[in-house]
Amino acid sequence: MRKLVLAGNPNVGKSVVFSQLTGSKVMISNYAGTTVEFTKGLLTTESESFEVLDAPGTYSLEPTSKVEEVASTLVDQADIVINVVDATNLERNLFLTTELLERDVPLIVALNMIDEAGHKGVKIDVKKLEELLGVPVIPTVAVSGEGLKELIDYLPEAVNRKNKPLNIPDRWAYIGELVGKVQEVVHRHHSWLETLQDASLRPSTGLPIAALVLFIAFQLVIGLGEFLHEFMEDYIFEGFYETLLLYLSEALGSGGFLHDILIGQLVDGAIDFEESLGVLTTGVFVELGVVLPFLAVFYMVLGFLEDSGYLPRLAVMVDRSMHRLGLHGYSIIPMVLGFGCNVPAALAARNLESRRERFIACTLMSVAIPCMAQLALIVGLVGRHGFEYLAVVFASLFFIWVVLGLIIDRVMPGYTPSMIIEIPPYRIPSIKAQAKKLGMRIRGFLVHATPYILGGILVVNILYTLGIIHFLGVLFAPAVQGLLGLPGDAVSTLLIGFLRKDVAVAMMIPLGLDARQLVIGAVVLAAYFPCAATFTVLVKEMGVVDMAKSAVIMIVTAFSAGFILNLLLDTLIPAAYLAAALIALSLILPMVLGSTSDRRELSDLDETA
Amino acid sequence: MEFSLVEIKPGQTGVISDIRGGSALKTKLNQLGLREGKRIKKISSVFNRGPVTISVDNYQVAVGYGKAIRIMVEVDELEKASPGRES
Ligand SMILES: Nc1nc2c(ncn2[C@@H]2O[C@H](COP(=O)(O)OP(=O)(O)OP(=O)(O)O)[C@@H](O)[C@H]2O)c(=O)[nH]1
Ligand SMILES: [Mg+2]
Numbered sequence: 001m002r003k004l005v006l007a008g009n010p011n012v013g014k015s016v017v018f019s020q021l022t023g024s025k026v027m028i029s030n031y032a033g034t035t036v037e038f039t040k041g042l043l044t045t046e047s048e049s050f051e052v053l054d055a056p057g058t059y060s061l062e063p064t065s066k067v068e069e070v071a072s073t074l075v076d077q078a079d080i081v082i083n084v085v086d087a088t089n090l091e092r093n094l095f096l097t098t099e100l101l102e103r104d105v106p107l108i109v110a111l112n113m114i115d116e117a118g119h120k121g122v123k124i125d126v127k128k129l130e131e132l133l134g135v136p137v138i139p140t141v142a143v144s145g146e147g148l149k150e151l152i153d154y155l156p157e158a159v160n161r162k163n164k165p166l167n168i169p170d171r172w173a174y175i176g177e178l179v180g181k182v183q184e185v186v187h188r189h190h191s192w193l194e195t196l197q198d199a200s201l202r203p204s205t206g207l208p209i210a211a212l213v214l215f216i217a218f219q220l221v222i223g224l225g226e227f228l229h230e231f232m233e234d235y236i237f238e239g240f241y242e243t244l245l246l247y248l249s250e251a252l253g254s255g256g257f258l259h260d261i262l263i264g265q266l267v268d269g270a271i272d273f274e275e276s277l278g279v280l281t282t283g284v285f286v287e288l289g290v291v292l293p294f295l296a297v298f299y300m301v302l303g304f305l306e307d308s309g310y311l312p313r314l315a316v317m318v319d320r321s322m323h324r325l326g327l328h329g330y331s332i333i334p335m336v337l338g339f340g341c342n343v344p345a346a347l348a349a350r351n352l353e354s355r356r357e358r359f360i361a362c363t364l365m366s367v368a369i370p371c372m373a374q375l376a377l378i379v380g381l382v383g384r385h386g387f388e389y390l391a392v393v394f395a396s397l398f399f400i401w402v403v404l405g406l407i408i409d410r411v412m413p414g415y416t417p418s419m420i421i422e423i424p425p426y427r428i429p430s431i432k433a434q435a436k437k438l439g440m441r442i443r444g445f446l447v448h449a450t451p452y453i454l455g456g457i458l459v460v461n462i463l464y465t466l467g468i469i470h471f472l473g474v475l476f477a478p479a480v481q482g483l484l485g486l487p488g489d490a491v492s493t494l495l496i497g498f499l500r501k502d503v504a505v506a507m508m509i510p511l512g513l514d515a516r517q518l519v520i521g522a523v524v525l526a527a528y529f530p531c532a533a534t535f536t537v538l539v540k541e542m543g544v545v546d547m548a549k550s551a552v553i554m555i556v557t558a559f560s561a562g563f564i565l566n567l568l569l570d571t572l573i574p575a576a577y578l579a580a581a582l583i584a585l586s587l588i589l590p591m592v593l594g595s596t597s598d599r600r601e602l603s604d605l606d607e608t609a
Numbered sequence: 610m611e612f613s614l615v616e617i618k619p620g621q622t623g624v625i626s627d628i629r630g631g632s633a634l635k636t637k638l639n640q641l642g643l644r645e646g647k648r649i650k651k652i653s654s655v656f657n658r659g660p661v662t663i664s665v666d667n668y669q670v671a672v673g674y675g676k677a678i679r680i681m682v683e684v685d686e687l688e689k690a691s692p693g694r695e696s
Contacts, residue, residue: 198653312671328673418674419660420673601675
């Protein structure tokens, strides 16, 4: 079977073409660097079957980052390459095209986004372009499927040009001449989207827009998430589902091993979805009744932010502040993704150029960004005691994020080069594409999380039954109690946290903790170590040595933070004041301290990209 | 007159005249289409050493401060070319 590789600049629609050709589902978003790993799919035409590979975007076959390396390696292995080209930016895209034409591989060009080119007044003489390049050029609109049939029909006509290699200036000269012959640009007036586009980049309007967007996103997730959660709890779990489980409980003889595993302990003869700790009671409730509602709303909001093209603009607005933490603006994307799940966030860090940046980004993300699954339980559990306690959790994590970033940037040698990123045009997200993406993410959650959540509850059950938790509780009591002010049995939550964070937070319920203990537990749990799934990916992305360093940072940070909270919260400083103070400090400290990384970059005259 | 991307004002147009950096920086910018002789328009810059956004052909690129000060531009209208910082 021949290998068909989709190559092209970032954000030109490769993944849309891929999913149209193969029917496979992949992430599609309106920013450069969505695809960071290759995905395989199958395309069967009348004459032949192809293995299709969706590559990450790259501007050139001489890679400058980890993701671009992946793309360049894939091209080396290809039997045939479809070069997806953004018709609105022909000149820049042809740089890669001309590089591909020099490789020993048959090439065909998909001239994508031809619809947008029309709107922008760009006219391309396709026949002439085809002639000059010497390979088939097929105009396409990947999102609507236009032209893809022709693309498939023309695959056998792909041509291996094996052109003579050019140096960069000659390449640009050649492209310039070519574009002059095939492209005509008519001036168009700014559309309202373009006006908004520029407004979100100018600080006077862009900063208020950023604040507004983040505020609305936060309100939506917390508000709508809570609403859906309560709806599920009241109408599904405490109605229909509870009745069903009570039948099952009776059928199992209201006790015994299997009953304890599936239903757990009845509280006053009734099921308590939070405390029964059965796989079918607490397990299913945590997954579907608590996490799912919040996660669904979060992914809805994220999907909109991704597809509109706002995220890179947010990156521009926060670039200044991120530099103080040893990162540049684009690392806000892994951070935002991390609120959904830390796994894709760790992968997205591949878009950052240097090992230093990736280390800082991955460490800060796993320490201070709790995933939505964990947040859902924190909001439910801590929020009950008043918003000020929830605020302390958020403020502490924000503070940790900032201070840790400031410290690592100072201590770690080298510097983080400033960013250079393409800002995509705003696009109005299509409802259909949004629904598809949301469905894909929710399915992903259900498939990947179910074994961990239900398994986690099962493990807890077994550990409790065997008395192991209590044994460990007594063993670690001095540390847990003395340092964090939590009961010894809280060790169970830390233990389960290695597996799955949402279950770990849920494990605090039966311990009967008060508000301040819950806050301490939540912060320590969020920071001390990544869950199993994230850990696996981090080891792969950072390597064992960096992961080990990162792990030491995580553990030290988490327990120091827990200890300090234990000292201050409610004993010396009331929750609301502490939250306000932490946020104020997080904002002021970076301004006072400045950035080491910046000074190092400016003094490095021969800056490497 | 030649000014760096940081110095020119939002709205100003010009032609990239020089990239004062190592070859790695030049290559990286080049791959993105930013090269000597290329016409650009500055869209915005964020104060206090924030990134500069420019538009080139039909796309926009955000360039961090550390790189922006190395990209020199021959500005179009001389009378408006006095170095300005902010938007
Ligand atoms: N108007 C229009 N939009 C398109 C077309 N093709 C793709 N898009 C949009 O372009 C954006 C990028 O699409 P992707 O498929 O994620 O691009 P990619 O090339 O895979 O991007 P990376 O993985 O980041 O390199 C998405 O918002 C798509 O909806 C098209 O033909 N017309
Ligand atoms: Mg992609």
